[in-house]
Amino acid sequence: MKKIEAIIRPEKLESVRRALEQSGYPGITITEIEGHGMQRGTVQQWRGEKYKVDFLPKVKVEIVVVDKDLEKITQTVLESAFTGGVGDGKIFIYDVAEVVRIRTRERGERALV
Numbered sequence: 001m002k003k004i005e006a007i008i009r010p011e012k013l014e015s016v017r018r019a020l021e022q023s024g025y026p027g028i029t030i031t032e033i034e035g036h037g038m039q040r041g042t043v044q045q046w047r048g049e050k051y052k053v054d055f056l057p058k059v060k061v062e063i064v065v066v067d068k069d070l071e072k073i074t075q076t077v078l079e080s081a082f083t084g085g086v087g088d089g090k091i092f093i094y095d096v097a098e099v100v101r102i103r104t105r106e107r108g109e110r111a112l113v
Helices: 008-023 069-080
Strands: 003-008 029-035 041-045 049-053 056-065 090-096
Touching: 003 008, 003 069, 008 056, 029 049, 029 090, 069 090
Parallel strands: none
Antiparallel strands: 003 056, 003 090, 029 056, 041 049
């Protein structure tokens, strides 16, 4: 099993959510976060004054998938979160040692579906 952690633009969240649901993975965790990558924030203007915003709003999407679905779900996130601009985000993939469904005590892949 793998955990996919995607840092995406907030405005792409609904697109990613819909695409994941259509691909068979409606179970996701969303966290609103702030951060920056290589662009180191941005300069914005408000009432004629310029100011620097160091940390930009982002959304972290977390999904745990069975190994056979990893590439399909990764591609789904890539395609639905893509704008082609700086700040589109990153995808991190981790190994998951075990999953336990609390209600039924099922373990492993059975706990995911």
